[in-house]
Amino acid sequence: MELELAGETPRNPVRIEGAAYPSHKRNASSDVHGHSSTRLKMAEPPTFSGKNIKELQTFEIEWSIRNKADGPFTPSEWVERIQKVATYLKGTAAISWVRHKDPINTWDEFIAFCKGIILDPTNRMSNALLSLAFKKQGDNQGARAFLDEVEALERDIPELSAEERDAWFLLNRLRPDIRTEVMRENKEIRSREQVLAAAQRQEELSRQKTRQERSERSYTPGRRSSGTPTHTKRTTEHRVSTEGHQREKKDTTEETTSSIICYKCGRPGHKAYQCHRNRRSEKQRDKDTTSTQQDKSKN
Secondary structure (H helix, E strand, O other): OHHHOOOOOOHHHHHOOOOOOOOOOOOOOOOOOOHHHHOOOOOOOEEEEEOOOHHHHHHHHHHHHHHHHHHHOOEEEEHHHHHHOOOOEEEHHHHHHHHHOOOOOOHHHHHHHHHHHHHOHHHHHHHOOOOOOOOOOOOOOOOOHHHHHHHHHHHOOOOOOOOHHHHHHHHHOHHHHHHHHHHOOOOOOOOOOHHHEEEEEEEHHHHHHHHHHHHHHHHHHHHHHHHOHHHHHHHHHHHHHHHHHHHHHHHHHHHHHHOEEEOOOEEOOOOOOHHHHHHHHHHHHHHHHHHHHHHHHHH
């Protein structure tokens, strides 16, 4: 009691029977497997849409790991396995698989089929040459594994002459946009002169496009120039119509002024409040005329 009055927690607190006190313990879940299944998620299987060799390499490596984990397979099981893997083909690859009629019974045949889906062999060879040019052995990679990757890239490269290899070396060192346009223009790369001429044409087209965009940005819609005859004509017509309107307004003002008649003196051209000034100016004019006549008579 003394501890409670002093504001401290009593050592043996009084518990009331029948009262529910909050517990800090969590209730054991009856659905342990359900909770664990929501937290443990498997990685999504890789897909292949027939874009390039890099995508195919990723697809082949990841599915090879899964095949080794789920295998070994018998020849009949390999057919079912390939049918399952084919469900992860997308886009062009999926359409090619549906139209394919020859049976595919082994994993190597399936990978060869996927490699044939990549439409442009020129792009495939360019990617292989570019990858070989920058290919290096990894820090934790064995020599055997590195050689296997090199040989896999060399399968996409036919026998090239020294001149053709030099041409491909130059092509792969160009800017990506120029390289893409050169490859689109030339299906076969034969020499450096061919690559150089195509690259120069693309550079000239790029400069022309840049000049055209600059001229379009520098054009001001409200600006008068020799290149905008329609705008000049519109300005002239507006000026003529404005002058005509002012002339009509002036004629109307003159007609209105001449129709005004002063009700004091009965003369037209002014109002009553202007009549005093007009009469005053007339008197001054008469006085000046009289003095002039007197001066002449004296002389």
